[in-house]
Amino acid sequence: MGWDYSEKTTQLFKDAVHGKAGTHMGEVEDADGLGEHGSIACGDALRFTFRVERNQEDPTKDVITEARYLTFGCTSAIAASEALCRMIEERHCTPIEALDISNQDIVDFLEGLPAAKIHCSVMGAEALEAAVFNWAQKRGVDLQKLGVELSQVGEDEGRIVCKCFSVTEPYLRRKIRELGLKTIPDITAAIKAGGACMSCHHAPGGLQDILDEELGRKPSTEESDTDQPKPTENEPVSAYRLGKQIDQAFEGYIRPMLQRDGGDIELVDIKNYKVFCRLQGACADCAGANMTLKMLVEQVLKERVDENLKVVAV
Amino acid sequence: MKTIYLDNNATTQPDPEVVQAMLPYLSGEYFNPSSMYARAKGPARAIEQARQSIADCLGGIEPSEVLFTSGATESNNTAIFGAINANSSRRHIVTTAVEHPAVLETCREAERRGCELTVLPVDRDGMVDMDSYVRALREDTLLVSVIHANNETGVILPIDEMARIAKQTDEKIIFHTDATQSIGKLPVDLKRSENLDLLSFSGHKLHGPKGIGALFIRRGTRVRPYIVGGHQESGRRAGTENVAYIVGLAKACELALQHMREEQSLSVLRDRLQNAVAENVPAVEINGAGSPRLPNTLNVACHGVEGEAILYELDEYGICASSGSACTSGSLDSSHVLKAMGVPFTAVHGSVRFSMSRFNTEEEIERVAEVFPGIIARLRRMSPFWDDENDCVKMD
Numbered sequence: 001m002g003w004d005y006s007e008k009t010t011q012l013f014k015d016a017v018h019g020k021a022g023t024h025m026g027e028v029e030d031a032d033g034l035g036e037h038g039s040i041a042c043g044d045a046l047r048f049t050f051r052v053e054r055n056q057e058d059p060t061k062d063v064i065t066e067a068r069y070l071t072f073g074c075t076s077a078i079a080a081s082e083a084l085c086r087m088i089e090e091r092h093c094t095p096i097e098a099l100d101i102s103n104q105d106i107v108d109f110l111e112g113l114p115a116a117k118i119h120c121s122v123m124g125a126e127a128l129e130a131a132v133f134n135w136a137q138k139r140g141v142d143l144q145k146l147g148v149e150l151s152q153v154g155e156d157e158g159r160i161v162c163k164c165f166s167v168t169e170p171y172l173r174r175k176i177r178e179l180g181l182k183t184i185p186d187i188t189a190a191i192k193a194g195g196a197c198m199s200c201h202h203a204p205g206g207l208q209d210i211l212d213e214e215l216g217r218k219p220s221t222e223e224s225d226t227d228q229p230k231p232t233e234n235e236p237v238s239a240y241r242l243g244k245q246i247d248q249a250f251e252g253y254i255r256p257m258l259q260r261d262g263g264d265i266e267l268v269d270i271k272n273y274k275v276f277c278r279l280q281g282a283c284a285d286c287a288g289a290n291m292t293l294k295m296l297v298e299q300v301l302k303e304r305v306d307e308n309l310k311v312v313a314v
Numbered sequence: 315m316k317t318i319y320l321d322n323n324a325t326t327q328p329d330p331e332v333v334q335a336m337l338p339y340l341s342g343e344y345f346n347p348s349s350m351y352a353r354a355k356g357p358a359r360a361i362e363q364a365r366q367s368i369a370d371c372l373g374g375i376e377p378s379e380v381l382f383t384s385g386a387t388e389s390n391n392t393a394i395f396g397a398i399n400a401n402s403s404r405r406h407i408v409t410t411a412v413e414h415p416a417v418l419e420t421c422r423e424a425e426r427r428g429c430e431l432t433v434l435p436v437d438r439d440g441m442v443d444m445d446s447y448v449r450a451l452r453e454d455t456l457l458v459s460v461i462h463a464n465n466e467t468g469v470i471l472p473i474d475e476m477a478r479i480a481k482q483t484d485e486k487i488i489f490h491t492d493a494t495q496s497i498g499k500l501p502v503d504l505k506r507s508e509n510l511d512l513l514s515f516s517g518h519k520l521h522g523p524k525g526i527g528a529l530f531i532r533r534g535t536r537v538r539p540y541i542v543g544g545h546q547e548s549g550r551r552a553g554t555e556n557v558a559y560i561v562g563l564a565k566a567c568e569l570a571l572q573h574m575r576e577e578q579s580l581s582v583l584r585d586r587l588q589n590a591v592a593e594n595v596p597a598v599e600i601n602g603a604g605s606p607r608l609p610n611t612l613n614v615a616c617h618g619v620e621g622e623a624i625l626y627e628l629d630e631y632g633i634c635a636s637s638g639s640a641c642t643s644g645s646l647d648s649s650h651v652l653k654a655m656g657v658p659f660t661a662v663h664g665s666v667r668f669s670m671s672r673f674n675t676e677e678e679i680e681r682v683a684e685v686f687p688g689i690i691a692r693l694r695r696m697s698p699f700w701d702d703e704n705d706c707v708k709m710d
Contacts, residue, residue: 010626013626016696017693025696026696040663040699040707040709041659043620043663044620045698072619072699073620073623074621074622075622078623078696164647196647
């Protein structure tokens with residue numbers, strides 16, 4: 001098979017899939033902590049839940065007694081989820097102590113992961129963090145007061161740098177710092193950003209720019225729009241087809257719209273992307289007729305037919 | 315455990331007869347076919363016999379229209395860049411969204427080097443949109459490159475019709491087809507398909523060796539050499555001929571023609587597996603089922619599970635298949651073919667391709683049909699997106 005997984009990874013995967021005793025597939029009912037990471041569109045996702053033995057006096061002394069996961073993903077995503085649950089249960093630790101488990105600990109537990117699969121371990125660490133945050137909310141624990149830095153919820157929202165995997169700039173910057181990422185392949189391996197269409201690699205404000213800034217290689221560049229220029233449509237539109245499309249837009253949208261207000265419009269001619277037309281009925285005497293033509297008709301034609309079209313009132 | 319090999323669109327088991335035919339040229343008959351002494355005539359003759367044999371297999375074309383290459387990727391590169399380099403007054407290329415990367419990425423590279431590219435969309439069944447095609451052709455269109463049968467879904471595109479439309483629009487348009495998956499599986503007659511100018515294929519998809527392929531160049535088609543630095547192949551492809559592999563390729567083509575009926579009847583096994591999957595696995599897409607397909611190919615996409623995990627589980631039973639999921643692609647992106655077909659995003663990562671060959675048996679297919687539903691059910695039980703009660707994907 002394509003990936004060079006450790007024995008441990010393959011074994012955990014097999015045990016988990018076949019529901020061997022001691023594996024952790026499933027979901028804790030009425031969980032004390034629930035965290036999710038990933039999405040089905042991106043190809044992997046983890047729903048992580050845990051139960052604690054509650055300490056009546058001090059919720060920060062709650063101890064995690066059970067951890068479970070549901071995972072959509074590849075061999076290593078499933079093995080990493082299983083590893084995470086085992087490590088937590090073995091430690092008999094509080095949720096806050098559980099945060100010490102890093103993605104590297106998961107990698108070590110799995111006896112290594114292929115570089116391109118590191119993101120599976122990151123997914124585990126992220127879901128854990130989200131679950132601890134959820135627990136803290138439920139139990140009224142003020143994590144910030146305790147000096148626990150959690151970056152979940154809200155803070156990672158921002159401009160999307162990698163559109164394929166919906167990775168935002170704040171999240172990207174945080175992960176570059178936390179995981180010590182130095183190159184674009186590092187980023188892709190850890191959090192998948194840049195792993196699909198690759199258009200964000202060297203776009204302005206893209207992965208390389210952000211890396212350079214974070215690593216202090218370049219003075220901060222201005223925020224810029226990462227939108228690539230839209231690929232131009234090469235297809236030549238024959239005069240016949242253009243005319244037909246314009247006609248369809250008139251019959252299907254523009255005329256019915258005007259007719260509702262007792263008006264109408266006549267298409268006079270089309271020459272070199274200029275649509276000559278004439279307002280009729282109630283619209284013909286309307287003070288806003290010109291505006292109607294410009295705003296409405298032109299907009300519909302630009303949207304439905306071709307953005308180069310211009311309307312000329314006759 | 316016995317291996318059940320169902321990944322024949324990736325590569326095939328070489329036929330023992332092919333291996334036998336190659337062996338002399340890997341030992342005693344090692345001479346350079348370009349050398350002058352009498353002993354070198356053997357290898358030289360073997361190449362020309364192979365060329366004649368392949369020309370016969372392709373419908374009785376001229377042997378000089380067959381160019382040997384290192385495989386379909388080189389054939390495709392030669393076709394695309396060779397055509398571009400020979401026709402500098404035109405710069406527009408048309409291809410489809412479901413090409414193999416050997417064509418699609420090569421066209422994109424041509425675009426970076428100054429060509430203009432139109433990529434035609436396909437519908438849910440993987441069929442190219444003919445209206446878009448007609449609209450795409452323009453005055454400076456140089457090349458149209460369309461895959462004959464898609465490697466992932468087996469969907470067969472109407473290349474003869476598309477080539478005819480290209481020629482009737484403008485006879486100077488060069489029409490290329492990547493026939494890597496169809497040669498050996500479908501009858502191809504290049505005398506009858508008179509509008510095809512260039513056709514690529516390779517040896518290892520039809521029980522021949524890897525590292526050898528051919529490009530058909532119809533006489534009169536302007537194509538510059540892609541690999542230069544020698545006089546071989548009439549100056550059209552430099553490098554000492556890979557004699558043993560050329561002989562192997564020819565043998566594989568001859569055998570494929572002999573076994574064509576068997577290849578065609580693989581659709582019986584394929585349909586049996588397809589029906590078993592459709593009956594016993596809920597929420598599954600049969601990709602390309604609405605189009606004409608290669609008889610040996612079945613592509614199913616299971617909602618809510620991930621393909622790599624499926625492959626590892628299949629491997630436990632000795633079953634070899636492949637997937638279009640992100641985790642199996644080398645990049646992190648899922649199959650561009652399935653995405654172009656609009657396979658739902660909840661299923662595109664859960665695709666599995668089974669591709670058969672004449673070496674597969676009924677028992678093997680029964681075995682796959684038996685274990686596959688259980689594998690999917692197990693993986694779905696552990697998926698956060700699977701609703702067990704309603705047998706569907708759940709999205710919160």
